[in-house]
Amino acid sequence: MRRFTAIIIALLAVTIAFSGCRMKSPEEARQMAEKAFKDALSGKDCDRENFLAAEELLNKAREEVNKKNYDKAEELFMAAKKKADQIGAFVKSHPDLCDPKAKKETGAQKTAAAPNDGFEEETLSAKDPNMKFPVIHFEYNEYAVRADDIPLLKIMAEWLVNFPEAAIRIEGHADERGSIDFNMSLGERRAQEVRDELGKLGIDLKRIRIISYGEERPLATGSTEEAWFQNRRAEFVKTN
Amino acid sequence: MGIHIRRSLIFLCAIALWGGAVHAQLKGEVRDGALVEYAIAVPAFTQGGDPKGELAKNLTETLRRDLALTGYFSVLDERSFVEGPEVAADKVNFKNWMTVGAKGLVKATLTGVEPVELEVQAFDVAGGKKLLHKKYKASGKAIRKAVHSFARDLVQLLAGERLKFLSSRLAFIEKSGRNYKLMVADFDGADPTAVLTSDKILTLPSWSADGAKIYYTAYTSGEPYLYAFDLKTQKAALISDHPGLNTSASPAPDGKSIALRLSKDGNAELYLMNLESKALTRLTSNLAIDTAPSFSADGKEIAFVSNRSGNPHIYRLFLNDPARVERLTDQGKYNQDPDYSPDGKYIAFTGRDEFYMFDIFLFDVASRVISRLTQKQGKNENPSFSPEGRLIVFSSDRTGKNGIWLSNVKGDKQVQIYTGPGEAITPSWSPEVPVTQ
Numbered sequence: 001m002r003r004f005t006a007i008i009i010a011l012l013a014v015t016i017a018f019s020g021c022r023m024k025s026p027e028e029a030r031q032m033a034e035k036a037f038k039d040a041l042s043g044k045d046c047d048r049e050n051f052l053a054a055e056e057l058l059n060k061a062r063e064e065v066n067k068k069n070y071d072k073a074e075e076l077f078m079a080a081k082k083k084a085d086q087i088g089a090f091v092k093s094h095p096d097l098c099d100p101k102a103k104k105e106t107g108a109q110k111t112a113a114a115p116n117d118g119f120e121e122e123t124l125s126a127k128d129p130n131m132k133f134p135v136i137h138f139e140y141n142e143y144a145v146r147a148d149d150i151p152l153l154k155i156m157a158e159w160l161v162n163f164p165e166a167a168i169r170i171e172g173h174a175d176e177r178g179s180i181d182f183n184m185s186l187g188e189r190r191a192q193e194v195r196d197e198l199g200k201l202g203i204d205l206k207r208i209r210i211i212s213y214g215e216e217r218p219l220a221t222g223s224t225e226e227a228w229f230q231n232r233r234a235e236f237v238k239t240n
Numbered sequence: 241m242g243i244h245i246r247r248s249l250i251f252l253c254a255i256a257l258w259g260g261a262v263h264a265q266l267k268g269e270v271r272d273g274a275l276v277e278y279a280i281a282v283p284a285f286t287q288g289g290d291p292k293g294e295l296a297k298n299l300t301e302t303l304r305r306d307l308a309l310t311g312y313f314s315v316l317d318e319r320s321f322v323e324g325p326e327v328a329a330d331k332v333n334f335k336n337w338m339t340v341g342a343k344g345l346v347k348a349t350l351t352g353v354e355p356v357e358l359e360v361q362a363f364d365v366a367g368g369k370k371l372l373h374k375k376y377k378a379s380g381k382a383i384r385k386a387v388h389s390f391a392r393d394l395v396q397l398l399a400g401e402r403l404k405f406l407s408s409r410l411a412f413i414e415k416s417g418r419n420y421k422l423m424v425a426d427f428d429g430a431d432p433t434a435v436l437t438s439d440k441i442l443t444l445p446s447w448s449a450d451g452a453k454i455y456y457t458a459y460t461s462g463e464p465y466l467y468a469f470d471l472k473t474q475k476a477a478l479i480s481d482h483p484g485l486n487t488s489a490s491p492a493p494d495g496k497s498i499a500l501r502l503s504k505d506g507n508a509e510l511y512l513m514n515l516e517s518k519a520l521t522r523l524t525s526n527l528a529i530d531t532a533p534s535f536s537a538d539g540k541e542i543a544f545v546s547n548r549s550g551n552p553h554i555y556r557l558f559l560n561d562p563a564r565v566e567r568l569t570d571q572g573k574y575n576q577d578p579d580y581s582p583d584g585k586y587i588a589f590t591g592r593d594e595f596y597m598f599d600i601f602l603f604d605v606a607s608r609v610i611s612r613l614t615q616k617q618g619k620n621e622n623p624s625f626s627p628e629g630r631l632i633v634f635s636s637d638r639t640g641k642n643g644i645w646l647s648n649v650k651g652d653k654q655v656q657i658y659t660g661p662g663e664a665i666t667p668s669w670s671p672e673v674p675v676t677q
Contacts, residue, residue, distance in 0.1 A: 075595075079594075083596075178592075178598075179576035179590055179622065180443060181531055181545070182532065182545060182547075184443075184531075185485065185501075185529040185531055188484065188503055188508065189507075189508075189529065192507075211462075212464070213441065213459075214443070216441045
C-alpha cells in the first residue's frame with residue numbers, strides 16, 4: 001500500500017512538473033492560425049466550405065482560450081491553420097476561380113492559346129455536333145448550381161436546341177467524404193438540379209435521363225480540396 | 241458479372257459430454273456498470289501432443305480472440321504460464337494455474353485429419369472442477385465454428401447469456417479501383433469469400449432477417465437496382481428496379497418486408513416494400529433527402545438520415561404514425577448511417593466532428609446522450625451492431641487503408657479483423673445463423 005502511495009505521489013510530481021513547462025496560452029498556435037487565415041482570405045468565395053470551416057474553428061479556439069482550455073484551444077488553432085492552408089493551396093491551384101481579374105485574363109488567354117481546353121465557356125461551340133460537354137461543379141454538401149456555372153448550362157441548353165434529336169444522361173457525383181449511402185442521393189440531387197435548370201432554359205425533360213454514381217467514380221484521386229472539387233460534379237453524356 | 245462459388249462441405253458433430261451445473265459466475269461480476277473480467281488461461285491446443293501445428297495454433301488464437309471479444313474474460317498471456325500445453329487435461333495441477341492468476345482454464349486437443357476431432361474442456365481453477373467438456377468432429381472450415389460454439393456455450397454456462405455473434409457473419413464490399421467484390425466472412429474475419437465480383441458498382445450490403453440472403457445495390461444493368469444474393473443457391477434475384485435509386489434495404493424483424501430508399505418519385509424517400517407482393521408504402525414525404533433506414537428490433541420504428549433541417553442528421557419515424565418524425569441528433573452537422581441496436585437502447589451512427597473527422601458515435605435512446613467510440617484514428621464509418629448488440633463492426637482507414645474493425649460498445653477495445661488487397665468498406669453484421677449453414 002505504501003509503495004502504491006509512493007507511485008501516486010511520483011506520478012503527481014511528474015504531472016505538475018510537466019504542466020509547469022506548458023505554454024501559458026496557445027499563443028504561438030493562435031498567431032500561426034490567424035496568419036494562415038489572413039493569407040487565405042482571397043479564397044473566401046471560391047473555397048467557401050473550407051473558409052467557413054476555418055472561421056468556425058478559429059472562433060471555437062478563441063472561445064476555448066476564454067474558458068482557459070488551452071490544450072483544446074491549441075488543437076483547434078492548429079486545425080484552423082490546416083484548413084486555412086488548404087484554402088491557400090486551393091486558391092493557388094484555381095486562379096481562374098478565385099481571382100476575378102485572373103479569371104478574365106486566363107479566359108482570354110485560353111481562348112487564344114488553348115482552344116481545345118474544353119471547359120472554358122469561350123471555347124465551347126454549341127454549333128459543334130461533337131461539342132465537348134462542360135462539367136458542372138458543386139460546393140461541398142450542396143446541390144444548387146453555382147452562379148459561375150450558369151453560362152456553361154446555357155451553352156449546353158443551346159446545344160440541345162441546335163440538336164433536337166439528341167438525348168442525354170446527366171451523371172451526378174459526390175466527393176469521397178461522408179457516407180456512401182448519403183452521397184448516392186447527393187449525386188442524384190446534383191444531376192436533378194442540372195436537369196431542372198436545363199428545363200427552365202426550355203429543354204424538354206423527356207430528352208434527359210439522370211443517374212447518380214455517388215462517390216464511386218472519382219475523376220481525381222487523392223484526399224485534397226483540389227481532388228474533391230473535381231469530383232463534386234455533374235457530367236453530360238450523349239445517349240443516342 | 242462473374243460469380244465465384246465457394247462452399248465448404250461441412251460435417252460437424254458435437255457431443256456434450258459434460259454440461260456441469262450452471263453457475264452464473266460471470267453475472268455477479270458486473271459492478272457499477274463496469275465489468276470485472278474473469279481471468280482465463282487458454283494454453284496452446286495440442287495436435288498429437290504438439291502445440292506448434294498450424295491448425296492447433298490457429299484454433300488456439302480463435303478461442304482466445306472469441307473469449308476476449310465476449311467482454312467477459314481477460315485472456316491471460318501464455319508467457320506467464322508455468323505449466324506446459326503438453327500436460328494432459330486429467331494431469332493438470334490447478335495450483336500452477338492459481339499461481340498465474342487464472343480463475344478458469346481451457347484445455348484442448350486435436351486428433352486425426354479430415355475429419356478432425358477436437359476435445360475441449362473448461363475448468364474452474366479454484367475448485368479444480370470441470371465446467372464444460374465437449375467433443376467435436378468436423379471437416380474443413382467447420383472446425384473453427386466448433387471453437388466458436390464452445391466459446392458461446394462457455395459464456396452461456398457462466399453468464400447465462402447467449403452471445404449470438406459467436407455464430408454470425410459479416411458482409412462487406414471490397415473495392416480495388418473499378419473492381420467490386422461482395423465479401424462474406426465469419427464475424428472474426430476468418431474465411432473471407434467473394435460471393436460476387438463485378439466491374440460494375442456493388443454497394444451497400446445488408447442482411448435479410450433470416451441471415452440467408454444479402455441485399456445489395458448493383459449497377460449491373462446500368463441502373464442502381466436492388467438485388468438479394470441467396471447464399472445457399474448462390475444466385476442473385478432482382479428485388480427493386482424502380483427508376484432512380486433502389487438501395488439501403490433494412491429488413492423488418494418478421495422478414496416479410498424491407499424498408500428501403502427509392503427516388504422514383506423524384507427525390508430520395510423511404511418506402512416499405514412487401515417482399516412477396518412488392519407492394520410499396522411510402523414512409524417519408526418532403527423535399528429533403530431521406531435515406532439509410534434501420535429497423536428497430538421491435539419493428540415499430542425506423543431510424544434514418546434526413547437533411548430536412550439543412551444538414552444530414554439522425555431521425556426516427558414510428559410506423560404506426562409515419563407522420564410522427566423525431567429528430568435525434570442535434571450535435572454536429574453531419575450525422576449518417578444509423579444502426580439500431582438489437583435491444584433498442586442505442587443507435588450507432590457515423591458523425592463528423594469539429595475537426596472534420598468521421599467517427600463512430602452511439603446515441604442512447606433513453607437518455608439522448610451521445611458517446612464516442614472512435615477518435616483520432618483515421619476515418620471510421622458505417623457501424624453495424626452484432627446480433628445481440630455486444631459489438632459493433634465498422635470500417636476504418638487508420639492503418640492507411642480501409643479495413644474491417646470490431647469495437648465493444650464502450651469503444652475501449654477495438655481490433656481489426658479483416659484487411660485485404662482492396663478497400664474494405666460498408667460492413668453489415670448478420671443475424672445469428674445456424675452453425676452448419
